[in-house]
Amino acid sequence: MSESIRFVDLIQSRIDGFLDARASILVSIADELSPIAAYSRDFLSGGKRFRALFCFWGWQAVRSAGDDDVEAPITPGGPLDAVVSAASALEVFHAAALVHDDIIDNSDTRRGAPAAHRRFEELHATNRWQGSGAAFGTGAATLLGDLLLILSDELFDESLTEVVSPSARRAARAEFNRMRIDVMAGQYLDIFEEIGWSSQPDTDQLERAERVIVYKSAKYSIEAPLLIGASLAGATLGQLDALRSFGLPLGIAYQLRDDLLGVFGDASVTGKPSGDDLREGKRTVLIALTREAIPSGARSTLDELLGDPSLTAQQIETMQMTIRASGAVDKVEKLIADNVARAIEALESAPIGAQAKAQLRELAVTVTRRNY
Numbered sequence: 001m002s003e004s005i006r007f008v009d010l011i012q013s014r015i016d017g018f019l020d021a022r023a024s025i026l027v028s029i030a031d032e033l034s035p036i037a038a039y040s041r042d043f044l045s046g047g048k049r050f051r052a053l054f055c056f057w058g059w060q061a062v063r064s065a066g067d068d069d070v071e072a073p074i075t076p077g078g079p080l081d082a083v084v085s086a087a088s089a090l091e092v093f094h095a096a097a098l099v100h101d102d103i104i105d106n107s108d109t110r111r112g113a114p115a116a117h118r119r120f121e122e123l124h125a126t127n128r129w130q131g132s133g134a135a136f137g138t139g140a141a142t143l144l145g146d147l148l149l150i151l152s153d154e155l156f157d158e159s160l161t162e163v164v165s166p167s168a169r170r171a172a173r174a175e176f177n178r179m180r181i182d183v184m185a186g187q188y189l190d191i192f193e194e195i196g197w198s199s200q201p202d203t204d205q206l207e208r209a210e211r212v213i214v215y216k217s218a219k220y221s222i223e224a225p226l227l228i229g230a231s232l233a234g235a236t237l238g239q240l241d242a243l244r245s246f247g248l249p250l251g252i253a254y255q256l257r258d259d260l261l262g263v264f265g266d267a268s269v270t271g272k273p274s275g276d277d278l279r280e281g282k283r284t285v286l287i288a289l290t291r292e293a294i295p296s297g298a299r300s301t302l303d304e305l306l307g308d309p310s311l312t313a314q315q316i317e318t319m320q321m322t323i324r325a326s327g328a329v330d331k332v333e334k335l336i337a338d339n340v341a342r343a344i345e346a347l348e349s350a351p352i353g354a355q356a357k358a359q360l361r362e363l364a365v366t367v368t369r370r371n372y
Helices: 002-029 031-043 050-063 079-105 116-127 133-160 166-199 202-232 237-264 276-280 285-293 296-305 313-325 328-348 354-368
Strands: none
Touching (some): 002 031, 002 050, 002 079, 031 079, 031 133, 050 202, 050 354, 079 116, 079 166, 133 166, 202 285, 237 276, 237 328, 237 354, 276 313, 296 313, 313 328
């Protein structure tokens, strides 16, 4: 993974330089905008960089497809600059999505620190400004997320200036645009399920939860970054189809793992309170499988508690016990394993470079066995 490590370093350097230039623009307008610049840096400092890595290995997979023995080396300039900027744009887009997601979910924390809207709320309180601190926090964080969306698009456009082939530019831009539509659609479906699930037949709820996974997370976390990187390298339709067949099931497995962590994860490791998804009322595959397996009385109790932001630690523990006893955790673990197997199987016959296949196999394990 030495190339991945070097690439992650390039990503951080690219993001830092890009944000420094935009921060100077903000501060030149007014000193009051300095928190926007500072929080942008904070939310884009470090992280797992999975999306950037899948973009890079999608690019390398196509770029090295004609050589099964030697991976195309990382050399500054030209094509590498394009994929560094594109992968950095994905990370900026991800930060924007997290800022907006925390507002929608009313989450207090992100990666163990206050969420953006809570930071602005604290800034309001510290300075003893007039009006509602909560309203200021929500409004300011919404604008921060919007700014990050704008910057991600600007950075992606910069990546395309390094691509010689017009068809590659069009293909990469099309994948980036479709990814953004999919994410917004998935986010809406996610919040709709929290309030609209009771009006839908119980028999449809697993399918609906699976749909949210695909559009809110699976496509944009893994499939789209792979396809964007591959498109920048001039991928054929066969290569794109193979990467889709790998990326989508792996993205589903990735989000299923995230759903387990949202209910059972250690707060000191995940950076989110244990059971946070239960307080937020997330109608995940895990919850759908639990509801299918438990008696009607227990199901009514679970439905009544799910989505209550004031759940106590004892109530969270009781709900966790109910979910485990239902067998839903084991079923989700099997779904994860089955989707990873599908992804690896698709990878075996993919018309891409051998070393890229090996790196993608390793990433498949990393993103689905994580405990953070």
